[in-house]
Amino acid sequence: xxxxxxxxxxxxxxxxxxxxxxxxxxxxxxxxxxxxxxxxxxxxxxxxxxxxxxxxxxxxxxxxxxxxxxxxxxxxxxxxxxxxxxxxxxxxxxxxxxxxxxxxxxxxxxxxxxxxxxxxxxxxxxxxxxxxxxxxxxxxxxxxxxxxxxxxxxxxxxxxxxxxxxxxxxxxxxxxxxxxxxxxxxxxxxxxxxxxxxxxxxxxxxxxxxxxxxxxxxxxxxxxxxxxxxxxxxxxxxxxxxxxxxxxxxxxxxxxxxxxxxxxxxxxxxxxxxxxxxxxxxxxxxxxxxxxxxxxxxxxxxxxxxxxxxxxxxxxxxxxxxxxxxxxxxxxxxxxxxxxxxxxxxxxxxxxxxxxxxxxx
Amino acid sequence: xxxxxxxxxxxxxxxxxxxxxxxxxxxxxxxxxxxxxxxxxxxxxxxxxxxxxxxxxxxxxxxxxxxxxxxxxxxxxxxxxxxxxxxxxxxxxxxxxxxxxxxxxxxxxxxxxxxxxxxxxxxxxxxxxxxxxxxxxxxxxxxxxxxxxxxxxxxxxxxxxxxxxxxxxxxxxxxxxxxxxxxxxxxxxxxxxxxxxxxxxxxxxxxxxxxxxxxxxxxxxxxxxxxxxxxxxxxxxxxxxxxxxxxxxxxxxxxxxxxxxxxx
Ligand SMILES: Nc1ncnc2c1ncn2[C@@H]1O[C@H](COP(=O)(O)OP(=O)(O)OP(=O)(O)O)[C@@H](O)[C@H]1O
Ligand SMILES: [Mg+2]
Numbered sequence: 001x002x003x004x005x006x007x008x009x010x011x012x013x014x015x016x017x018x019x020x021x022x023x024x025x026x027x028x029x030x031x032x033x034x035x036x037x038x039x040x041x042x043x044x045x046x047x048x049x050x051x052x053x054x055x056x057x058x059x060x061x062x063x064x065x066x067x068x069x070x071x072x073x074x075x076x077x078x079x080x081x082x083x084x085x086x087x088x089x090x091x092x093x094x095x096x097x098x099x100x101x102x103x104x105x106x107x108x109x110x111x112x113x114x115x116x117x118x119x120x121x122x123x124x125x126x127x128x129x130x131x132x133x134x135x136x137x138x139x140x141x142x143x144x145x146x147x148x149x150x151x152x153x154x155x156x157x158x159x160x161x162x163x164x165x166x167x168x169x170x171x172x173x174x175x176x177x178x179x180x181x182x183x184x185x186x187x188x189x190x191x192x193x194x195x196x197x198x199x200x201x202x203x204x205x206x207x208x209x210x211x212x213x214x215x216x217x218x219x220x221x222x223x224x225x226x227x228x229x230x231x232x233x234x235x236x237x238x239x240x241x242x243x244x245x246x247x248x249x250x251x252x253x254x255x256x257x258x259x260x261x262x263x264x265x266x267x268x269x270x271x272x273x274x275x276x277x278x279x280x281x282x283x284x285x286x287x288x289x290x291x292x293x294x295x296x297x298x299x300x301x302x303x304x305x306x307x308x309x310x311x312x313x314x315x316x317x318x319x320x321x322x323x324x325x326x327x328x329x330x331x332x333x334x335x336x337x338x339x340x341x342x343x344x345x346x347x348x349x350x351x352x353x354x355x356x357x358x359x360x361x
Numbered sequence: 362x363x364x365x366x367x368x369x370x371x372x373x374x375x376x377x378x379x380x381x382x383x384x385x386x387x388x389x390x391x392x393x394x395x396x397x398x399x400x401x402x403x404x405x406x407x408x409x410x411x412x413x414x415x416x417x418x419x420x421x422x423x424x425x426x427x428x429x430x431x432x433x434x435x436x437x438x439x440x441x442x443x444x445x446x447x448x449x450x451x452x453x454x455x456x457x458x459x460x461x462x463x464x465x466x467x468x469x470x471x472x473x474x475x476x477x478x479x480x481x482x483x484x485x486x487x488x489x490x491x492x493x494x495x496x497x498x499x500x501x502x503x504x505x506x507x508x509x510x511x512x513x514x515x516x517x518x519x520x521x522x523x524x525x526x527x528x529x530x531x532x533x534x535x536x537x538x539x540x541x542x543x544x545x546x547x548x549x550x551x552x553x554x555x556x557x558x559x560x561x562x563x564x565x566x567x568x569x570x571x572x573x574x575x576x577x578x579x580x581x582x583x584x585x586x587x588x589x590x591x592x593x594x595x596x597x598x599x600x601x602x603x604x605x606x607x608x609x610x611x612x613x614x615x616x617x618x619x620x621x622x623x624x625x
Contacts, residue, residue, distance in 0.1 A: 200485055207484025208477050215460045215471040222458035226472035226538050227446035
């Protein structure tokens, strides 16, 4: 291509921001300029950035509402943990990569399971089904007991746990979640995963599939009328989104010595949705920045006694204030002109329902 | 029947006794028509006559409850809209349906999707086929847009175009599908006389330039009478007359249908 399109310039800027942030943070770590609290947040921040970008693919780019993104993260986390623990003798890097790959496959399978029946339907069914899915996954993992021995994997829902052979270890202990997890995750791995996510999502959007997905979002009937296969492209976007969430989950799971499934409940799904909406539907950069800032901010505020107590309240007030500001018409036009429009979720959804309700073709 | 240029040939599109009922309402029934290569046929009728419903039947949006229709001799029963595009029929909408947040250029590029072959993975990894095909459709899309004198608006968002240009973009997008049969649903609706005149020229131009057969719904009688060789008139879902503009203009049933509507 002779000339770089605006979209690809934007894409390069996103890589630039992520790489620059990584280098600056690495430098600060090397010089001991970073508190331990902040350091401990680096891996989860990367995970949440991946979660936000991938959810944006479903909500902002495909235009379908998902309320259970954390469910895919959960699938990735626990399958990733099992994978890493099943390969005790492999090199740590290899274990991590294998875990992330398995995690993304698990996420993708979850995406297919939810997407195949639901995405054929017209209307906002995805929201309600993903919500249920997230809760179902959480409740299933709570009753699972998974152990590993030389014979392989043992799964049971019996609270006595599976009987393991000699040298066997329990990986997931029902309500206690995954225990004794090797902490394989690292900031560098998180950084690389963010880059891979950017690469996948940005290149997808700039391809014929991405155009088809956005066309579906803007006008399903018109998209069909120019030959777009609705279910195929909806499913593609949704499954890729779920796979990336699975990958993020695997990294997240391997960052702590134990993980419980309630970490990936409805609240987490909504938190990620808030990141996406505040960052701007369809804006990848917005997702990166809002996930990073909004994840770190409340964690930092934990330090102050008063703030600890009122943390969620302050957080909510900030969210409402931001929502009101970004819905200010004057500001909106300004942002729109600059192509940064963080169109409010509600406005967007209202518009969408109207469109779907309209019988006229 | 003969084609527009007087040669005998098989019709590119043929509807036989086509009809659809919505809960007792016969929106369209007994619809027979043939469209030949290079034809420019007008489909007219009072409000609610069933014109748009005919388009929805021919593009797979609705499945007929009676009759059948054929493209190049093949029955199209049971085909979904995206399959109808593949079979060679594309359309525009009475109330414009563009991809609002996509650029003018991307609106047209979307319509090339079926003619492209690189997979999603090749697209993500940007393998050679991605570059080759993207470059090719970039050129083709710009070519089509230049026919509509829109080459300077390629980077604008569709929603920011003035109304008349949005209508044109919809036609450009339909052409980009590669379909040889084009169904235009009131393309001049809401246009001023200058825009309408310009549009008439464009429609005749694209017919020859892209070798298309066109079926045109239009309320503007002067437009239909001046550019169509044949006109089909429907009322209450049924064909009440078909023939040359002259025959139609003097048909008492047609006059009746329109007068009847006026006195309502
Ligand atoms: N999906 C549907 N369900 C029920 N009735 C329908 C449906 N689609 C169309 N109709 C009815 O079929 C009839 C024909 O409608 P249609 O839109 O085809 O008319 P039209 O000739 O295009 O009118 P106009 O000139 O106003 O565009 C109308 O009575 C309409 O209400
Ligand atoms: Mg109509």
